[in-house]
Amino acid sequence: MTTQITPGPSRVHVRTTINGQAHEFLVPPYMSLLDTLREIVGLTGTKEGCLDGNCGACTVSLDGRIVDSCLVLGAEINGKSVETVEGMATANGLHPLQQAFLEEAALQCGICTPGFLVAAKGLLDNEPAPDEHRIRHWLAGNLCRCTGYDKIVRAVQKASAEMA
Amino acid sequence: MHPFAYEAPTTIDAAVALLDKHGDRARPIAGGTDVLVQARANRWDLDAIVDVKNIPELTEISHYPDGSVAIGAAVPCYQIYEDQKIRDNFPGIIDAVEMIGGIQIQSRAALGGNLCNSSPSADGICPLIAYNAVCHIAGPGGDDNHRDVAVEDFCTGPGSNVLARGEILVSVVLPNPGDNFGAAYERFIPRNEMDIAVAGAGVSVKLNAAGDKFEAARVALAAVAPVPLVVPAAEAALVGNSVSDDVIEAAAKAAGDAASPIADMRGTIDQRKHLSAVLTRRMINQAVARARG
Numbered sequence: 029m030t031t032q033i034t035p036g037p038s039r040v041h042v043r044t045t046i047n048g049q050a051h052e053f054l055v056p057p058y059m060s061l062l063d064t065l066r067e068i069v070g071l072t073g074t075k076e077g078c079l080d081g082n083c084g085a086c087t088v089s090l091d092g093r094i095v096d097s098c099l100v101l102g103a104e105i106n107g108k109s110v111e112t113v114e115g116m117a118t119a120n121g122l123h124p125l126q127q128a129f130l131e132e133a134a135l136q137c138g139i140c141t142p143g144f145l146v147a148a149k150g151l152l153d154n155e156p157a158p159d160e161h162r163i164r165h166w167l168a169g170n171l172c173r174c175t176g177y178d179k180i181v182r183a184v185q186k187a188s189a190e191m192a
Numbered sequence: 193m194h195p196f197a198y199e200a201p202t203t204i205d206a207a208v209a210l211l212d213k214h215g216d217r218a219r220p221i222a223g224g225t226d227v228l229v230q231a232r233a234n235r236w237d238l239d240a241i242v243d244v245k246n247i248p249e250l251t252e253i254s255h256y257p258d259g260s261v262a263i264g265a266a267v268p269c270y271q272i273y274e275d276q277k278i279r280d281n282f283p284g285i286i287d288a289v290e291m292i293g294g295i296q297i298q299s300r301a302a303l304g305g306n307l308c309n310s311s312p313s314a315d316g317i318c319p320l321i322a323y324n325a326v327c328h329i330a331g332p333g334g335d336d337n338h339r340d341v342a343v344e345d346f347c348t349g350p351g352s353n354v355l356a357r358g359e360i361l362v363s364v365v366l367p368n369p370g371d372n373f374g375a376a377y378e379r380f381i382p383r384n385e386m387d388i389a390v391a392g393a394g395v396s397v398k399l400n401a402a403g404d405k406f407e408a409a410r411v412a413l414a415a416v417a418p419v420p421l422v423v424p425a426a427e428a429a430l431v432g433n434s435v436s437d438d439v440i441e442a443a444a445k446a447a448g449d450a451a452s453p454i455a456d457m458r459g460t461i462d463q464r465k466h467l468s469a470v471l472t473r474r475m476i477n478q479a480v481a482r483a484r485g
Contacts, residue, residue: 057198169294
């Protein structure tokens with residue numbers, strides 16, 4: 029008896045930079061960037077929420093633009109640069125946004141938090157002093173079912189002030 | 193989800209060859225914000241995803257000396273709203289690309305993808321119709337098989353369009369709107385952001401030099417018919433008439449009458465017909481304000 033094996037599509041060779049470090053791996057062509065980060069690269073900080081682009085829990089930065097990693101293929105990041113929540117803290121401590129989220133109690137269950145942090149960093153990296161309206165608009169693609177958003181917005185305002 | 197291969201051609205011909213080879217078992221992908229969701233929902237069994245973001249013609253915004261602009265089919269929303277010439281000359285397009293999804297979606301989702309997804313509720317299609325935009329389509333057989341289709345003739349039903357096997361949308365071309373022209377798009381959603389239109393209206397007007405008479409008009413409605421709905425009766429109610437509340441109200445009423453929506457979780461038939469009239473009135477006024485500068 030021989031086992032019948034249905035040939036699947038070939039894996040894709042990817043060379044990429046993740047949180048400043050070079051990575052090289054093979055990825056199934058249909059695998060999302062979210063699953064690629066979690067299951068192949070081993071970075072599980074990026075969370076799965078809705079898996080259809082509504083909740084923003086899986087937000088990462090791709091060549092400096094925030095994206096929902098569930099709606100990107102791992103194969104698409106060849107030659108590109110990805111930043112995840114794991115890249116925010118340094119040897120010197122937490123990123124000011126992470127510290128402000130703790131101090132303002134801007135999280136409860138925490139599933140949405142990595143996405144909010146990466147999205148908020150994407151804002152403050154380009155606009156250091158956004159007003160409240162701008163913060164709320166920018167974070168409209170991130171859903172939180174616990175906090176009611178006010179604490180999150182205050183934390184981003186606090187980090188913005190501390191980074192000034 | 194059916195396991196698909198990932199192809200990333202760098203020329204239109206290579207993309208067309210792949211799409212022709214696989215037929216309905218392949219889809220082009222720009223931002224992936226619709227295609228990957230639908231692939232996961234098993235809308236199709238795909239053998240290949242054809243990433244078109246490495247093809248120059250599909251990823252560029254080209255401003256021509258005659259004042260027209262070609263927006264590559266894979267250009268994401270953010271590149272459009274960060275383009276100062278498009279902001280200055282085509283603000284009705286900016287209305288749409290700034291409201292599609294959130295920032296994450298705008299980083300990826302393409303205006304051309306919004307068109308090819310061909311949803312009746314698409315925010316990007318009605319403003320393209322208002323600007324009399326034309327689809328530049330490439331197909332199998334080389335240069336002889338390129339064709340142009342007006343955006344208003346592109347969609348054929350919910351999720352379907354005129355693209356035949358092997359064909360690909362290369363760009364949408366917006367002609368120079370000229371002087372005394374204004375266009376605008378607005379939708380109704382019950383939330384502030386991140387929602388699908390209950391109804392939408394894209395309008396353009398061309399006024400006389402004095403700015404008090406309609407010389408031309410386009411009115412297109414979203415989410416109230418199987419395809420983005422052009423309303424000739426509303427256009428006719430404007431053209432040749434003075435800019436007045438009564439004339440605008442007649443056009444708005446014509447839009448409400450023409451809307452033939454379904455009732456679903458987002459809204460009822462009566463609500464959508466009412467919204468069609470309200471949004472049309474508001475967008476005519478907004479387009480007039482922009483035409484007058």
